[in-house]
Every structure is written in C-alpha cells, then in structure tokens.
Amino acid sequence: MNTQRGNSAQASIGELALRLVAADTDGWTPEGVKAAGAEMGWVWKEGAHGPVLVTGRAAGDARPRPVGEYEKRYVHGESYVEIAVPLATPAPDAAAQAAAFRAAKDEVTAVLGDPSVMGSHGDMGPFYDSEPDWGAPFLRWRGRANTLELRAGKAGPELVLQPTDPAENWFWRQGVGEEHSISGFFGSNRDEANIGLGFPGGWTARSWETVTRSLGDFLGALPAEATALGVRFAMPFYGRNSRSAPLLFEVVCGDRLSIGCFVPDDVDAAALGWGTVAEHPRTAAVFADDDPKWRVDAGGPGEPKGRALAEMLVATARAAGVSEPTDLIVGGEACYVDGYSLTFYGLGLPTG
Incomplete structure (x- = not known):
C-alpha cells in the first residue's frame, strides 16, 4: 500500500x-x-x-x-x-x-x-x-x-x-x-464517444439588462477561458433593424480580447467609448488599420471589464437601431471553434 x-x-x-x-x-x-x-x-x-x-x-x-x-x-x-x-x-x-x-x-x-x-x-x-x-x-x-x-x-x-x-x-x-x-458554453466534436450525447434547449434574454449581465460575464472571462482551453474565438454579432441585419461587432479572442465595431456613420462611436487603432495599437494584429475604424483592446486574462464592455456594446446596438434583445444575433460562424460545434447558452441571444 x-x-x-x-x-x-x-x-x-x-x-x-x-x-x-x-x-x-x-x-x-x-x-x-x-x-x-x-x-x-x-x-x-x-x-x-x-x-x-x-x-x-x-x-x-x-x-x-x-x-x-x-x-x-x-x-x-x-x-x-x-x-x-x-x-x-x-x-x-x-x-x-x-x-x-x-x-x-x-x-x-x-x-x-x-x-x-x-x-x-x-x-x-x-x-x-x-x-x-x-x-x-x-x-x-x-x-x-x-x-x-x-x-x-x-x-x-x-x-x-x-x-x-x-x-x-x-x-x-x-x-x-x-x-x-x-x-457558459458547450461544445462537442465528431468523436464517436459523443454518440448519444444530448443537448438541452436554451433560453432567450427578455431585457437589455439581461443581455448586459450575460454578455458582461462572458466577455470578462473570455481571454482567461480561451487561454486555458487553447482556442481562439471569432464571433460576429449582427444587429437587426427595420431594414436589414448588418454586422455590428466582431469579437476576437485568443490570449487577448479585441472587439471591432462596424457602427453606421451617423452614430457617435467615440462618445460611446470606442477608440481607433491609434488608441488601441494591439488591435493592429487583429484588424486592419481602418477596417473597422472603431475598436477596443480589452486585455488578456483577468483584465477585461466585462460589465463596462457589455454596456458599451448594448448602447451601441441600440444607437444603431437594434430595438429588442432578440435582434442582436450571434453569427453562426462563431459556433465552430477548433473542430468543436459550440452553443453559447449563457448569452441568451439568437444564433443565425
């Protein structure tokens, strides 16, 4: 013994x-x-x-x-x-x-x-x-x-x-x-071990406060979780308005969290808290210098201020004409990460 x-x-x-x-x-x-x-x-x-x-x-x-x-x-x-x-x-x-x-x-x-x-x-x-x-x-x-x-x-x-x-x-x-x-989020690959694995239904955010909380929790932990898991997230968010559903945000996260903003010209992005590559030079490794013009470098593990970031994204989406939480949509491309098919349950947002 x-x-x-x-x-x-x-x-x-x-x-x-x-x-x-x-x-x-x-x-x-x-x-x-x-x-x-x-x-x-x-x-x-x-x-x-x-x-x-x-x-x-x-x-x-x-x-x-x-x-x-x-x-x-x-x-x-x-x-x-x-x-x-x-x-x-x-x-x-x-x-x-x-x-x-x-x-x-x-x-x-x-x-x-x-x-x-x-x-x-x-x-x-x-x-x-x-x-x-x-x-x-x-x-x-x-x-x-x-x-x-x-x-x-x-x-x-x-x-x-x-x-x-x-x-x-x-x-x-x-x-x-x-x-x-x-x-949180849950992903599976095509391993035969996953035969019979079940997936629950999700939930839908019913208020902007719910979106702010769930998005803040997600963004605050994302660089640490991506680093721990050894993966990179690339997540487009689309905003449905009365005419279309254009790309609004691109969330990119490996060991650092960068967010690009494709806000319409009639929205004052700077007043909402967005900066340019001059103010966030680390984002040059993620986005082109002027595409998107507006972006933020939120930092590495433990550094993002999740609640503040979520408040900025929600305010920007609403200023761009997104009237309801169900009109803020996670792009389907985000759901495929390093061979895994992911569901972002904790966001409470539709995927499309």
Whole structure:
C-alpha cells in the first residue's frame, strides 16, 4: 500500500489521467469507490466536510462526492457522482490559473488524445455548484459509463472522474427556458464517444439588462477561458433593424480580447467609448488599420471589464437601431471553434 501511495503521489498528470480512466468504481457504489481509491494507493478518510482520499500529492487530497440533496434527482443508483483530484495550486490571479489549466490540458491530451467535449460552466456548474470568478473552462473525455473531466477548481485545475449519466442528466434538465437557467458554453466534436450525447434547449434574454449581465460575464472571462482551453474565438454579432441585419461587432479572442465595431456613420462611436487603432495599437494584429475604424483592446486574462464592455456594446446596438434583445444575433460562424460545434447558452441571444 505504501509503495502504491508513493507512486500515486509522484505520478505525472498524464499518468494520473490514465489511471483514473482505468479505475473500476463498480457502478459508483460506496464499496466500489473505496476500492477504486485503494487501487490508486489512496487512503479513505472521513473528514469534517465529507470523505477524502488521502493521495500524498502536493496539490491536495481527492474528494469523493456523495449523492446529496442537489444530486439525487439526477442519479440512477449511483451513491457518488465524482472523485475530484486537485492537480496544482497556482496563484489566484486569472493568468496563473489559466496557464495551470492549459498545462494540465496539454499533459492529459498527450496521453488520451483530444477531448470529446469542450466548454465553460459559466457561473453555475453541475448540480448548481458555484464556479471560480476568473472562469470555468472544462474539457471532457467522455465514456459510456464514466467520463474524465478537466475543470477549473476553486484553487486550481482538477481531474474529475465521474459517472457519465448524472452530470449530463443535470445539464439536459436545465433547458427549461428561464433566463440564466444555463450559463457558459458547450461544445462537442465528431468523436464517436459523443454518440448519444444530448443537448438541452436554451433560453432567450427578455431585457437589455439581461443581455448586459450575460454578455458582461462572458466577455470578462473570455481571454482567461480561451487561454486555458487553447482556442481562439471569432464571433460576429449582427444587429437587426427595420431594414436589414448588418454586422455590428466582431469579437476576437485568443490570449487577448479585441472587439471591432462596424457602427453606421451617423452614430457617435467615440462618445460611446470606442477608440481607433491609434488608441488601441494591439488591435493592429487583429484588424486592419481602418477596417473597422472603431475598436477596443480589452486585455488578456483577468483584465477585461466585462460589465463596462457589455454596456458599451448594448448602447451601441441600440444607437444603431437594434430595438429588442432578440435582434442582436450571434453569427453562426462563431459556433465552430477548433473542430468543436459550440452553443453559447449563457448569452441568451439568437444564433443565425
């Protein structure tokens, strides 16, 4: 047992991922979860806030999550819904957290291949969990019985072994159409592992205040989440008026967030807060010097002022003749990112 614990404590993130995928939880029974921990060389211990598996790893002990009040509606005989293993404890700032997540992603991908699911939990994770302020990216290697998830934990990235059905059942049943009923974004690729994967219905923003909140949350976290996931977003937004639906904004985000504005000439963009390439020189690497004329460089991980950016975009859209939230449309091109088909549930905006 001590030898196993030593090996587990020293295992790389990639090795840990392989061992978790191979673990047998016997249907997530109490005995099965304890036995799976023992096979990893971990010691079961009852803690003040529930059971822990003492791993000997520097980032901390693993946490089996028993079925409780918020989980019981979504299980079918499982007694536990996950084993979460901390991987690192970086500094709390967004840049450090995103970098640690990306490093873990690279190690897991090297041994398991590309994840079948990619996304962000937004401000509400499975079973109504709150999420870190800097962002909530996640990746999943989906299996028929069990799924391995890399997620942003409260203190740093975590590898989470979970039964596939409960978390997906929870997600599916959030599609009730109420504002903010689903947050974040969710994407899947063409991996055969995704056969049978269900997608809930979304919700529609009914007021400009709702759009401001949802767009602010999204933009504020986007550079950190894009950096963590290792992807680049290119998102056109169209504004439907009484005559047509022209391009209004282009949101581009890799390790920095840049937003271009194609506002009509009769709108005072400068008064609304937009600048030119002279004021935002970093945008020259994203947009041509004068196309669009108006733009903003919102910064890297942790730097965007999400609420202020959203207020500027909403004010600009309304000044350009967009009268209702349902007339601000996310271009369909935005939904294809690095081989994944994405749904931006948390925005509450139509896609077209």
